[in-house]
Amino acid sequence: DIQMTQSPSSLSASVGDRVTITCRASQGISNYLAWFQQKPGKAPKSLIYAASTLQSGVPSKFSGSGSGTDFTLTISSLQPEDFATYYCQQYYTYPFTFGPGTTVDIK
């Protein structure tokens, strides 16, 4: 199975900050990488697929990059509604696997 790791596991940031989350796959997955945002008590929401393609309706403050084994999610200017947990996921091969999540909270 492909293992997904994320760093940091949590971070504290202020409104307006630029935030970067890193995701690493245990083997190459090309660009078959997605990012999700989850708020407490809610279903995950897709932000990005194919490593860097923004889902329809997702604001451009979110961006993704990377290929192979190393990926990043960047939020250019953190807003109150962005405080949540973020997961990466590979859909390159079965079983699809998720990273453990990165919780972004208010400093």
Place this chain on the structure above:
Amino acid sequence: QVQLAQSGAEVKKPGSSVKVSCKASGGTFSGFGISWVRQAPGQGLEWMGGIISILGTAKYAQKFQGRVTIIADESTTTAYMELRSLRSEDTAVYYCASGHIVVVPAIPSHSHTFDIWGQGTMVTVSS
């Protein structure tokens, strides 16, 4: 825009089975893949298995092999996930997620994105 609506919360006894449904509105399953993902209380996301329409057969995570069945009925645009031999560790929120099919340079050659998620179904296993 396709939306996924899941069935309601369930409370089950250990050893029993649960069947959760996921109905798509505003679209069909044709040309789509659908997976089931669960989340235990306070934990992360865990893929259980999924089905891709053009492949026809479901794929399951090894952990659930033999205990889970996933089907997709295109005529009713409804997917189902049945989990058997329930134990307390199966207490979790179960989500369906669907997206477009992609070709991958790996076996079994097709995968899918997770563009749309259902609202989740809480399954509690307790004696």
